[in-house]
Amino acid sequence: MNKAVKYDTGDYLNSPEEVAIYIESVLEEDDPALLLVALRNVADSQGGMAMMAEHSGLSRESLYRTLSKTGNPKISTLMSIMKALGLHLSVKAA
Numbered sequence: 001m002n003k004a005v006k007y008d009t010g011d012y013l014n015s016p017e018e019v020a021i022y023i024e025s026v027l028e029e030d031d032p033a034l035l036l037v038a039l040r041n042v043a044d045s046q047g048g049m050a051m052m053a054e055h056s057g058l059s060r061e062s063l064y065r066t067l068s069k070t071g072n073p074k075i076s077t078l079m080s081i082m083k084a085l086g087l088h089l090s091v092k093a094a
Helices: 017-028 032-045 048-054 058-065 075-084
Strands: none
Touching: 017 032, 032 048, 032 075, 048 058, 048 075, 058 075
């Protein structure tokens, strides 16, 4: 009998480059809810919501709401989260 192996995305987000590749691949899916979950995965892998709150200036409660599947962050909130994760937004032609 095969045993199921627990998969944790955070186990594979060990460098800024890996995080950037992960977020870029999620952005290609064009799914805002998936992006929020991915940002939460990155936050969890980088020290959790307490660390994110400290570095972003946002409360933990606000971060949990914002990064839920039903979150709807303002661009300023999204930029604060990205900056706290050592990322920045950029634009390229489609």
